[in-house]
Amino acid sequence: MSDLLLDTCALVWIAGKEALKPQARHAIAAEQLHVSPITAWELACLSRKGRLIFSEPLDQWFNRAVERMSALIPALSVELLIASQQLPAAPPSDPADRIVIATARQFGLVILTRDEAILRYGHEGHAHVMEC
Numbered sequence: 685m686s687d688l689l690l691d692t693c694a695l696v697w698i699a700g701k702e703a704l705k706p707q708a709r710h711a712i713a714a715e716q717l718h719v720s721p722i723t724a725w726e727l728a729c730l731s732r733k734g735r736l737i738f739s740e741p742l743d744q745w746f747n748r749a750v751e752r753m754s755a756l757i758p759a760l761s762v763e764l765l766i767a768s769q770q771l772p773a774a775p776p777s778d779p780a781d782r783i784v785i786a787t788a789r790q791f792g793l794v795i796l797t798r799d800e801a802i803l804r805y806g807h808e809g810h811a812h813v814m815e816c
Contacts, residue, residue: 686812687716689788690755691797692726692780694816695719696736699749708796708816717755718793722783758791772810776801785811 688711690698697704698712724746730736738745750757760783768779768786775782781802788795794812795802806813 686792686794687718688712688796688814689718689720689758689784689791689793690723690753691784691795691799691802692723692730693798694796695723695749696727697816698753699745704816708814711794711796711814715794717753718758718787718791719750719753719755720784720787721757721760722780722787726780758787758793760787764790773805773808775805775810788812 694708696702704712724742727736727746728742731738731742740748764786765783767790768782771782771785771789775785776799778801781799784795784797785802785805787793788811794814795806796814796816797803798816802811803813803815805811
């Protein structure tokens with residue numbers, strides 16, 4: 685198995701100790717975790733819309749969650765941002781999803797997610813995915 689890139693939903697569920705599929709729990713325990721910087725942006729968007737509420741300032745929550753998981757934060761480079769708009773076939777339309785996919789492809793990571801669009805794209809053979 686490869687290291688894991690946590691989609692936004694996966695980060696929130698792991699940090700909140702939500703129930704995960706057994707295969708995902710095993711992978712989380714066995715592999716290095718990564719969190720894209722776009723996840724912080726996506727969390728801020730969800731917080732602004734009132735869809736997620738945090739018990740502390742979001743930057744503190746995010747940094748604490750990443751630190752507790754000993755997760756790495758891969759670089760969000762110009763090349764990666766361009767690659768997110770040049771993905772093969774019909775990738776998800778959500779820009780954050782595209783950046784997560786491009787990050788996974790660039791760094792050889794498996795995306796841990798429940799996002800149907802990302803899972804479908806992965807099952808089509810364009811990214812490595814695991815449902816959490």
